Amino acid sequence: MRSSLRVAALGLAVLAAGCTNGDKPTMDNNIAGPTLGRTGGCSVTIGDRVWFDVNCNGIQDKDETGGPEGVKITLTNCDTKQEYTTNTDSNGNYSFNVPAGTYITCIEIPEGFVASPEDAGGVDGLDSDGNTEGCTACRAYECDKPDLTRDFGLCEKKGEEPAGCRFTGGGNSSYHQDVYTFGGQAGANTALQPQPTGEWEHNNHDGPSGDFAFHGGTHSAPDGTEIDRIECSDPGFCNPARHAPAHQLDFWGVGQFHSANKLPGSMSQYIVVGESLHWFEVNVDDAGEPGHPNTGADCPEDGFGLHGSEAFVNCDCGDFYRITIRRTTDPNSPVLYTVHGYFQGNFQIHPLTGFDAKGQQQH
Secondary structure: OOOOHHHHHHHHHHHHHHHOOOOOEOOOOOOOOOOOOEOOOOEEEEEEEEEEOOOOOOEOOOOOOOOOOOOEEEEEEOOOOOEEEEEOOOOOEEEEEEEOEEEEEEEOOOOOEEEOOOOOOOOOOOEOOOOOOOEOOOEEEOOOOOEEEEEEEEEEOOOOOOOOEEEEEEEEEEEOOEEEEEEEEEOOOOOOOOOOOEEEEEEEEEOOOOEEEEEEOOOOOOOOOEEEEEEEEOOOOOOOOOOOOOOEEEEEEEEEEEEEEOOOHHHHOOOOOOOOEEEEEEEEEOOOOOOOOOOOOOOOOOOEHHHOOEOOOOOOOOOEEEEEEEOOOOOOOOEEEEEEEEOEEEEEEEEOOHHHHHHOOOO
């Protein structure tokens, strides 16, 4: 169906020549691929295509026939670190003929584009195989088994469209014996004035930090409590999370305690229910839908993003939440309360709508 079929046919011819006799040289693949000369063993053809993913769904649709020419592709042996490079042809096709082994394939994402969602649709050969950096995982390739399913979709950046995010969701978890629940929305222009950019509620139910309810930007809160700013980071997608400009989000502002019981002295001396105002910050990592509290070895205890130990979300982990409340409205004042962790529940980060964008302060 696609022009890459001729790559497959030629790759099979190469294997027939290269695998029967280790002393025979491999052939030029003639489609943007390197000539390796004598391999000293059996070879394998790896490739296929870089394409313009017009609707950015991570799937090669029938009308998406074009591909960029001259995109640099690097194939790296995961064991020996040997690198091979090539460039896509005028149709976006590429291929390598290399000794059989384990390889990682990376593309150099052109300016003005981002990587398509990874492994969408569940059909290998029609999906995009690169992560947000344009790289696949290490993959084993065997002699006589050409793999022409290593495809990469490119989503065009959309000029001056809103760069922010909005999100909804909530859940429950525990941290150092504190049991807490949380939920709301941020960046969505649906809360009543004077809090137009969202509302958030965090409740600590039991544990060393007592029993309290903290509201940020709720419609019942007084003037001065609001979500002031929201920022998105780590552009990319965690399948099957909804497509959004990013899957990490941070928002902050001023909130107030609506109730407080059994507080430790380190908190009670700074809190006047219904009166004192406090700076707060929330960090959200949307790693999937629905959220699942996977906390395996590859999931850092302190999460990701601005305040985590890893910069970018690991999509194999669950959704992650962190809140920090400070003593006063000064964002540099000492921390009054903080909890974080993977949780039972779900976050969903969405692109902004035009209505949302009117009420949101963007960075």
